[in-house]
Amino acid sequence: MVHWSAEEKQLITSLWSKVNVEECGAEALARLLIVYPWTQRFFSSFGNLSSPTAIIGNPKVRAHGKKVLTSFGEAVKNLDNIKSTYSKLSELHCEKLHVDPENFRLLGDILVIVLASHFTRDFTPSCQFAWQKLVSVVAHALARKYH
Amino acid sequence: RMFITYPQTKTYFPHFDLHHGSDQIRGHGKKVVTALGNAVKSLDNLSQALSELSSLHAYNLRVDPPSFALQLLSQCFQVVLAVHLGNDYTPEVHAAFDKFLSAVAAVLAEKYR
Numbered sequence: 001m002v003h004w005s006a007e008e009k010q011l012i013t014s015l016w017s018k019v020n021v022e023e024c025g026a027e028a029l030a031r032l033l034i035v036y037p038w039t040q041r042f043f044s045s046f047g048n049l050s051s052p053t054a055i056i057g058n059p060k061v062r063a064h065g066k067k068v069l070t071s072f073g074e075a076v077k078n079l080d081n082i083k084s085t086y087s088k089l090s091e092l093h094c095e096k097l098h099v100d101p102e103n104f105r106l107l108g109d110i111l112v113i114v115l116a117s118h119f120t121r122d123f124t125p126s127c128q129f130a131w132q133k134l135v136s137v138v139a140h141a142l143a144r145k146y147h
Numbered sequence: 148r149m150f151i152t153y154p155q156t157k158t159y160f161p162h163f164d165l166h167h168g169s170d171q172i173r174g175h176g177k178k179v180v181t182a183l184g185n186a187v188k189s190l191d192n193l194s195q196a197l198s199e200l201s202s203l204h205a206y207n208l209r210v211d212p213p214s215f216a217l218q219l220l221s222q223c224f225q226v227v228l229a230v231h232l233g234n235d236y237t238p239e240v241h242a243a244f245d246k247f248l249s250a251v252a253a254v255l256a257e258k259y260r
Contacts, residue, residue, distance in 0.1 A: 027238075035242040052239050109222050116229035117236045125151040125167070128226055132152050 002137050004079050011130040015119065016076045024118070025069030026062035028111045030055050036106055042099060072111075075138050082141045090145035101143035108135025149223040156219060159210060179220075186251050197254045205258035217252035224248065 004012075032039050034052045043049065046060040055061055071089065078085045093099045112131050116123045150157050150165055150172070163171045182200060189196035210216045225244060229236045 031238045031241060034238045035245050052242070056238065112222070113225050113229045113236070113241065116226040117233050120230045120233050123226070123230055125148045128148055128223075129152045132222075 002079075002082065002133075007126070008130040008133065009079055011127050012076055012079065012134055015115065015123075015127060015131070016073065018119075019069075019115070021069045021073060022062075022066045024111075024114055025065035025067070025072075027056075027065070028107065028114045029065030029068060030058075030061055031110045031114065032103075032107050033061065035110065036103075039103055039106070042097065042103075068107075069111075072138065075134065075141075079134075082137050083144065086138065086141035087145060090142050093142055094146040101139065101146060104139035104142050105136070108132075108139050111135060148226060149220050152223060153219045156216065159208070159216075183224075183251065187247070190247070193250055193254045194257065197251065201255050201258050204255045209259075217255060218249075221245070221248040221252060 030052075033043065033049060033055050040049050043061070043064075046058060046064075048054040048058060049061075074085050075082050093101075109132075112128065112135060115131060116128070119127075150160075151167070157165055160175075163169070163175070165172065182197075186193055186196055194201075204210055225236075225241070225248070228244065229241075232240075
């Protein structure tokens with residue numbers, strides 16, 4: 001059971017309320033595919049991923065990024081219950097999608113960098129601490145049902 | 148940021164004043180970034196340029212596990228770049244920098260065993 005201090009919860013939820021989920025999600029996923037090109041292996045049906053420009057402009061990447069970050073929003077809404085929130089998704093990522101859980105950590109770190117570039121000075125060290133903790137908990141929850 | 152975000156990294160600095168903004172942190176941070184600056188100037192020869200630091204990390208500092216702990220600093224460094232550069236920390240710049248910091252970490256871990 002993860003313990004969240006009141007301050008951590010506040011930092012997470014107040015930042016989240018200012019996040020444009022569609023833009024942020026698209027950017028985070030695009031960056032994952034650009035910075036760690038081997039992750040493109042999971043998206044062979046997405047069409048043109050041949051360059052950073054192609055990836056950033058790819059409508060399937062954008063749509064999927066939005067989907068992924070929207071799901072992240074569920075964690076923010078259920079901070080005290082992240083494990084069960086992601087139970088089904090964990091099974092899906094293991095049994096159907098066959099994603100190495102290391103990729104969850106990579107995407108989490110990228111999301112933090114995207115938030116930092118959007119919020120700049122407002123993304124204080126305390127803010128970073130709370131968010132790195134959150135992405136780590138989510139990554140853990142997604143890896144939990146692997147077998 | 149590294150000490151705040153990843154408290155386990157403080158274990159390598161028991162002799163430091165680790166309050167945010169301490170002179171020791173500022174001094175040491177500057178030292179690290181200066182070394183990175185030298186690495187930037189020697190991109191095609193990182194192994195040689197960082198050779199002494201590589202020995203230091205392997206035989207004296209023994210940061211453990213090598214890639215993992217250095218990855219934490221890499222993440223924090225990139226967050227600081229993103230905070231300062233905003234949109235100028237584009238995906239392409241991000242990719243290049245992440246690759247660079249990974250390469251530096253790999254060189255620093257080269258002599259571990």
